[in-house]
Amino acid sequence: MTRTLEILDRLIAFDTVSRNSNLELAGYAADILERHGFAVTRIPSADGGKTGLYAEIGPTGDGIMLSAHTDVVPVDGQDWTRDPFRLTREGDRLFGRGTTDMKGYLASILSLAERAARADLREPLKMVLSYDEEIGCVGIQEMLDRVAPLIGQPRACFVGEPTEMQVAVGHKGKAALRATCFGQSGHSALAPNFVNALHLATDFVTELRGLQRRFAEQGHRDPAYSVPYTTLHVGLLTGGTALNIVPDRAEITFEYRHLAADPAADILRAIHAAAERVSETYRRDWNGARIEIEQYNAYPGLDVPDSDCVIGLAQKLARTNDTTKVAFGTEAGFFSELGIPTVVCGPGSMEGQGHKPDEYLTLSQLRACDEMMDRILEDLSH
Structure with missing residues (x-):
């Protein structure tokens, strides 16, 4: 614990909000790893x-892989009562941006790296550290074609997002989309003579709400999730330049988060069909009316079969008999799609502390993570 806390203190001091560089933190981590015998490959953006x-580190083989991201969410607009980029210990709580999400886990695996250098490993210990996870798993997507050949096929991968050290076997996939609605500009005194792009936009939002209702009322359900069905969410609607001008362009930014039982391709087809229905209505007045859909980011969900051996191994290492599914997305789906048995398991509570002011991690959670790391090292040494 002493060494893990020393490392965590350094990690919190690096302001790795996603808009900033992570090079200093990555250099610090690489130095620890290289000084303790790891072969390190840098994968720049x-x-x-x-x-x-x-x-x-260790002999050639499958081994176990640990995955962490190095970026954190911003503190802008949050009412912090402590310096977010200075580790503050008060009783059982360790305060600082990223303590829970997920520099506590990162500190634990870097501490493990130092112990691994002294172990008689029979299988390799592998680590992947990414960037820009907090803005939609962007970094791992950029890294994947270069890191995949290096990874090989570990027999297990543990992604250390905060699960309170429970074994998470699933989360929804997500896609972020932009709908651009095209109408006609004109003087507002003659508004009925023109196709208003905001009218297309609001009608399309109504279609999306109808699609959401169908998923909620008739779609697949998974009771392991707090929201047990596929969801659609509209986050931004913009359009128009002045009150006396009919807007010829409007933009909607929206997302869907889907269960494994609802394929992304099917959802996307339903969205395009909704856009076409709205457009066709307005083409009666102007043939150029249309809605263009662009998907600008997506990440896969995670859905580990009950029969997968990685679950039993993770439960043994984390000392738990339970499994859970999490509401938030992670990088785990990318590793799972490579055929690597993957679960999510890490210290802290996303619901309780993640992304909040005065974010903290309890010492007991960090200790439980360190103890799991010791058991991983023991597993790789026998």
């Missing part, structure tokens, strides 16, 4: 302002 890391 396209602009060179950030980097991911792949690290491995």
Whole structure:
């Protein structure tokens, strides 16, 4: 615990909000790993302002992989009563941005790396550190084609997002989309003579709400989730330049989060069909009316079969008999799609502390994570 806390203190001091570079933190982590015998590969972003890391120690083989991201969410507009980028210990609580999500886990695996250097490993220990997870798993998507050949096929991957050290075997997939609605500009005194792009937009939002109702009332359900069905959410609606001008363009930013039983391709087809229904109505007045749909980001869900051996291994290592599913997205789906048995398990509570002011991690949770790391090291040494 002492070494893990020392590392966590350094990690919190790096302001790795996603809009900033993570190079200093990555350099600190790479130095620890390389000094303790890990082969480290840097995987830079396209602009060179950030980097991911792949690290491995031990003999050639499958082994176990640990995954963490290095970025954190902003503190802007939040009412912090402590310095968010300075680790503050008060009783059983460790305060600081990222303590729960997920620098506590990162500190624990870097501490493990130092202990692994002294172990007689029979299988390799592998680590993947990414960037830009908090803005939609962007970093791992950029890294994947370069990191996949290095990873091989570990027999288990543990993604350390906060689950209170429970074994999470599922989360929904997500897609972020933009709908651009095209109408006609004109003087508002003659508004009925023109197709108002905001009218297309609001009618399309109504269609999306109808699609949401169908998923809620008739769609597949998974009671392991607090919201047990596929969801659609409209987050932004913009359009128009002045009150006396009929807007010729409006934009909607929206998302869907889907159960594994609701394929993304089917949802996307339903969205395009809704856009076409709205457009066709307005084409009676103007043939150029249309709604264009662009998907600008997506990440896969995670749905581990009950029969997968990784569940039993994770339960043994985390000392729990239960499994859970989480509401938030993670990078786990990307590793699962590579054929790597993957679960999510890490210290802290996303619901209780994640992304909030005065974010904290309890010492007991960090201790439980360190103890799991010791059991992973023991598993790799026998």
